Amino acid sequence: MIVFGIAGWSGCGKTTLIEKLIPEFTARGISVSVIKHAHHGFDLDRPGKDSFRHREAGASQVLMLSNDRWVLMHELRGAPEPTLEEQLRLLSPCDVVLIEGYKAAAVPKIEVHRPAHGKPPLWTDNPHVVAVATNAGIDCPLPTLALDDADAIAEFILAHSHLRP
Template sequence: MQNSQLGKMKTLTADVTGVLLAGGKSRRMGKDKTQMALSWQRLTMFERALELLQQNFPAVLIAGERPDLAKPDVPALPDIYPGSALGGLYTGLKAAKTDWIFVAPCDMPYPDQRIVERLLRYRNGYDAVVPRTPSGYEPVFALYHKNCLPQMEAMLQQNQYRIYDFYQRINIRYLDPLELPTGWQRSLININTPDDLARLKEERMTPPVVSIVAKSGTGKTTLLEKLIFEMKRRGYRVGAVKHDAHSFSIDHEGKDSWRLTEAGADTMLITSPAKVAMVKQNQNQEPALLDTISEYCQDLDIVLTEGFKRSSMPKIEVHRRERSEHLLCRGEEHDPSLLAVASDSHHELDVPVYDINDAAGLCDLIVKKFLS
């Protein structure tokens, strides 16, 4: 997050403790989920959840008897009433020194910062804020106030563990799909069984891709800039990929990064508080676009590319009459992946035609097709 965003989040979360639920036995999975690392991610699911909590909350604790996961600043506390999610919530809320806790599980591969922010925004006047989707409630990625403790304890002492029954006893605010950020379906996935894991590996949840194509000098980059600005203005996370048919270099001869690459590093990264840059050597063959996006763009809502006119991705063609009378994707070739045309002149086509400067209209189309 940028510094300004961090400042806002610190203000929002000064009275919230992050609680990582790790008291489950992973019986359905058959192995410890806290140690599972998805092959395309740099962290285990436990580490991803812990990172999210530590970035947002001044104090973090683990609810569950897991001394192997504890750190000097992240204690692990055995559940007071073991054996249920409600017991884990009670343990975390009882131990927290703040009025609120935000809970997260250790089996969520794509926990989303934006959902955290949204839940925090709606908490005033309520005892809990919980996402609610067509599949049900998401009780373990939610906010709870200490007002909940008496009702939790009363139920647990009577061996009642159903969180949904607990919700009937408190003043709760549900966040429904229209109030959740785009991409919530991906963010709220839990990995509970080997089948869940296999399905996730199969799908890889690649974000949708739209390619901006045109003949050279038509204005692809200009339109792409406007589209990125408009999508960001609407709150979407946007990736941009530019295709270069030739070899290129982003570092300059003589610089340290260039020297490390020249020395033979297969992957070279430069990190700073603001950015991370990576130079990764291809083995004399450009990887498939989908593979590249799957590897590097999993945390995005949409990827917009410049070029890739030979790909099968949905395309928006940019056209200027002074540059050419003919379109790339309609004419000698009929590209079935053409989504729309942005032009400075009139066309009768089988796809929508937008003014070349109508970034808002094109964004409406992209959102309707891929993000609704």
């Protein structure tokens, strides 16, 4: 299993890129999972639903399932956020795990950079950025990839990780 990050500032297009990369990998017979790190709270549940009521009552974990999917919600209740390594151990076996966020994680990553956003590049201070996907010409010592070329970005990730279907 390879772990590869997609990093960048909020609003730069990380989620959109991952959304385009997944079918590129699956078309090659490569199974993909995604870990999305959020810096803010989130909730998959809705007030009033049974699973919400169970969590509100104090359950540490609630597993919901149907014929189509299942989800396990775990309440930290003040415990520290699990490490990336701990989260990776929770995933079912797959070929590629794409990570959105985790800018500082010690995994290779592609930075999504849009100069028009006015944010500084991450690659200048982050040794784990191995390439930059951008929509503009930039002066960068790393490989630069066209942000709208998901096929080339997928190929870069596979070549960098030495994974071939």
